[in-house]
Amino acid sequence: MREICIAHSPDADDLFMYYAIVFGWVDTPCAFKNIALDIQTLNALALQKFYAVSAISFGVYPLIAQDYALLRTGLSFGKGYGPKLIKKKDKILKKHFKVALSGEHTTNALLFRLKYPQARIIYKNFLDIETAVLSGEVDAGVLIHESILNFDASLSVEAHLWDIWLDLTKKELPLPLGGMAISRSIPLIQAIAIEESLTKAVKIATTQKQILSKMLLDRHLVRVNSKDLETYLNLYANTDSISLNQTQLRGIEKLFELGYEGGFYPHKIDPLDCLIPSEYKQVRYN
Template identity: 65%
Template sequence: MIHLAHSPDADDIFMYYAIAFGWVDSALGLRFHNEALDIETLNCAAIKGKYDVSAISFGMYPMIVDSYALLRTGVSFGNGYGPKLIKRQGENLKRHFKVALSGAHTTNAMLFRIAYPNAKIVYKNFLDIESAVLSGEVDAGVLIHESILNFSDKLEVEREIWDIWCELAKEYLPLPLGGMALRRSIPLHRAIDIESTLTKAVQIATQNKSLLSSMLLSRNLIRVNASELDTYLNLYANAESITLSELQIRAIDRLFALLHEAGIYPKPTSCQDSFIPTEYASLRYS
């Protein structure tokens, strides 16, 4: 049994449930048990090595590079969009403003800390950030996941994390948000099969978007309505989620370099050194 953890957000649910519904089988006959938890909980669990396969924030991957391989599938990027720094309408943020972020290990939080080194940060479940800003508990907050689609008209966007990313990266690259990691202790032939199974699941999900969306909605497996689901999947679970492109790999490597340069991680990390060597599958039987 392979224990696979993902977030309860619409994109992760969508990309995984082709397996849960029996649309995809493992070539080795592996069975999957899934668990849905918020992304910061998953990031912390990955640091402890809790799950065989887990969704993670790309920004925290260098923390687990020695114990987890980076998968090429199940990825979510922003491209002209992403998390949003919001505040109450008409208010000006002071230099030391108090902000609510969704977790210290999330990509958006790491980029935010580089851009706003003087902000006073508190961490909250992402579902509680909007209300914390509205109540005045904090001056601002960064909305992620489905929260970016529909928030109170008493709030306004101060800045897009996408814009911060472009300024820091100094080139136009997609913003690496979430990916999947697999425990390195899993035998290589199993690891290759797991990645292949997950890749097929994402591919079949995107090819059957309408049917799968309808099934998820009818079973109350997601938190958004049909219109919001369609919008959200167009953003974060699409053809570019199936397998990493060269441009996406460049973007992840640029993120890792930025975080290393900022002193967040002591040593550099690269994608190519982190992937499962899938060429082993053909060599094994040659």
């Protein structure tokens, strides 16, 4: 198999889930190289079929389903938490308020647009959203990733996207935020091997959390301190990140359904049909 590029975000959860491979703790079926880019850039590049394996927002997947399969590992879900819509404490948001979002194809943008269809949206790198709110460039902004942990004391939370998710779904399903996708151009048996290696990396990371976290901190690979790193990993890189379960699958299905009914996707897709048929390996070698 040729060298495979694994694209992921530079956020603490993605680094944590992948770096067991960088540190040589996991055997891989071929040479892996990795690149870190912000999630909206990865979403946009996935639309161009740029990387063979890439982290993506679940919100973009129905637009790339013909070219990419979903992997069962490297998952980030919200369970009682998620991105936050913030504003200045004394600000009253009107119907057409101006808001900064982290990217057109992110999951948080999909949910926001379903909840606030009349808001005026601009897109910014997620690291610049808090500043845009503080400066008055926008009335509000949706914070994601590590930004949800700490923000300026003059700001307050207008809405939690977890609550918006519950309001839209009428069910308490995990909120699908980010996952991994693999190009359908990769031969199936090789795709299965790649998924197995990435799954091992996430599993080892979670079982060796303290050691791996210290290595990331010592090498200045993450943007947060040790306390915030532990908090963030407990939220988004945990045992639920190792392998997709049925409850998570229902959450993804509901997200795709909401996007289709809202007119954001041309077709309604079943995520179960988008997974790699891992049983093929057993059939082929038996």
